[in-house]
Amino acid sequence: MRDITSYVSDIFLIEGGKTLRGTVHVSGSKNASLPILMATLLTEEKCVIKRVPDLLDVRTTLELLTQLGADAEYENGTVTACASRSLQHITPDHLVRRMRASILVMGPLLARCGRAVVGMPGGCSIGVRAIDQHLKLFEKAGARVSIRHGYIHMEIDKINPVEYTFEVITVTGTENALMLLSKCERRSVLRNIALEPEVMDLVEVLRKMGASIEIDGRTAIIQGSDSLSGFEHTVIPDRIEAGTFMVGAVMTFGDVLLKDVRVDHLGAIMEKLKEAGATVEVINPTEVRVSMRKDRIAPLEISTAEYPGFPTDMQAQFMAMCSIADGTSYITENIFENRFQHVAELQRMGASIKVRGRTATVVGVDKLSGAEVYSTDLRASACLVLAGLVAEGTTVVRDIYHLDRGYEKLEEKLKSLGASVVRVPQR
Numbered sequence: 001m002r003d004i005t006s007y008v009s010d011i012f013l014i015e016g017g018k019t020l021r022g023t024v025h026v027s028g029s030k031n032a033s034l035p036i037l038m039a040t041l042l043t044e045e046k047c048v049i050k051r052v053p054d055l056l057d058v059r060t061t062l063e064l065l066t067q068l069g070a071d072a073e074y075e076n077g078t079v080t081a082c083a084s085r086s087l088q089h090i091t092p093d094h095l096v097r098r099m100r101a102s103i104l105v106m107g108p109l110l111a112r113c114g115r116a117v118v119g120m121p122g123g124c125s126i127g128v129r130a131i132d133q134h135l136k137l138f139e140k141a142g143a144r145v146s147i148r149h150g151y152i153h154m155e156i157d158k159i160n161p162v163e164y165t166f167e168v169i170t171v172t173g174t175e176n177a178l179m180l181l182s183k184c185e186r187r188s189v190l191r192n193i194a195l196e197p198e199v200m201d202l203v204e205v206l207r208k209m210g211a212s213i214e215i216d217g218r219t220a221i222i223q224g225s226d227s228l229s230g231f232e233h234t235v236i237p238d239r240i241e242a243g244t245f246m247v248g249a250v251m252t253f254g255d256v257l258l259k260d261v262r263v264d265h266l267g268a269i270m271e272k273l274k275e276a277g278a279t280v281e282v283i284n285p286t287e288v289r290v291s292m293r294k295d296r297i298a299p300l301e302i303s304t305a306e307y308p309g310f311p312t313d314m315q316a317q318f319m320a321m322c323s324i325a326d327g328t329s330y331i332t333e334n335i336f337e338n339r340f341q342h343v344a345e346l347q348r349m350g351a352s353i354k355v356r357g358r359t360a361t362v363v364g365v366d367k368l369s370g371a372e373v374y375s376t377d378l379r380a381s382a383c384l385v386l387a388g389l390v391a392e393g394t395t396v397v398r399d400i401y402h403l404d405r406g407y408e409k410l411e412e413k414l415k416s417l418g419a420s421v422v423r424v425p426q427r
């Protein structure tokens with residue numbers, strides 16, 4: 001992989017009008033890999049994690065682990081990590097600024113070192129991305145937390161068991177809490193937790209390390225251990241990458257067989273695609289075929305929600321599909337306050353979209369037209385690539401850095417399905 005900074009301004013050139021046909025192997029999940037890599041800090045023993053996708057965010061996380069004093073090797077999708085030595089407790093600010101998910105280091109560092117200094121995460125283009133729930137949980141568990149000069153300073157003498165109800169369902173907030181409390185030998189109860197498959201994959205890992213974690217609805221009961229062991233784990237497939245290819249198959253009126261997926265994580269996505277008129281055939285628990293045999297895409301009403309509801313990380317991709325549906329669609333974003341950055345870029349391609357508050361009204365048009373568009377965040381850039389696949393003429397998608405954060409070998413996979421996508425490195 002090239003040096004991270006050289007990615008900033010690559011572009012994609014996409015010729016529209018190709019149909020996606022064939023088979024695609026979906027990679028391991030970015031949002032499961034990141035917390036699991038951070039969890040390796042909780043033990044001095046060796047950890048082996050398989051099916052880790054080769055993404056910028058994974059590289060950034062490995063860089064963070066090594067800068068804190070852990071060893072972390074990455075070879076053919078497998079990470080071997082070992083935090084055997086005493087760790088640095090101050091995280092390098094440039095890494096936290098580069099990747100918001102670096103906040104997942106807080107729970108493990110606090111648990112392992114009894115203290116942590118982490119730069120306040122930048123907001124990002126999809127919203128403020130508060131972390132108040134993370135900090136409230138840490139304080140409940142006995143940490144002294146203060147924010148000074150843009151840094152979060154935390155110290156804890158002993159991890160107290162907690163009974164805490166999250167005021168907001170938060171994925172990384174739940175993950176930070178689980179990692180901290182996995183080192184507390186007394187029983188804790190967390191309520192209103194996030195149930196995303198990526199959170200459950202971390203739970204599997206923490207159980208392998210020696211923590212007892214029971215999940216009942218949105219309640220978790222944790223009995224941790226002061227000496228957690230190393231583990232071996234294969235990361236779950238990336239449901240958002242899978243969903244992105246499924247939408248591409250429908251938008252291009254194609255026929256794509258997805259392999260190495262977890263069909264049981266794709267319920268809400270498959271339901272919405274069937275409503276749009278797609279044929280969705282579950283071959284077995286890890287294979288699903290998506291084809292579009294009708295000649296019109298039906299408009300949709302979408303409202304994003306926490307898992308198992310419709311995922312916010314699929315909202316932009318579905319908006320690209322609704323832009324060419326036969327009628328008017330309504331898309332409501334309930335999770336983030338500003339996750340419609342892709343609307344202006346889709347409008348440059350001829351989409352007819354109006355945003356009022358949290359709802360975008362998308363009036364389907366016959367054709368999008370190729371244009372020069374800018375990626376603003378990871379899933380928005382995926383939306384623009386999908387729009388480029390069906391637009392008339394050439395679409396130039398800029399700042400592909402955003403895509404490289406979360407999609408492994410996207411252009412190769414799309415090309416293998418018949419798309420015309422070329423990456424042009426910009427110097």
Ligand code: EPZ
Nearest residue numbers: 031101129130131132133134168170171172313335336378
């Ligand atoms: C995770 O972000 C994912 N990232 C996001 O995926 C995903 O969009 C999001 O969950 C929602 O599913 C990773 O897992 C690394 P949240 P996270 O805390 O944990 C508010 C992608 O594209 N909130 O569940 O940061 C927050 O402002 C990325 O892969 C608080 O108010 O999201 C938001 O409105 C983008 N206080 C809502 O809750 C808090 O302390 C959900 O945020 C925490 C969150």
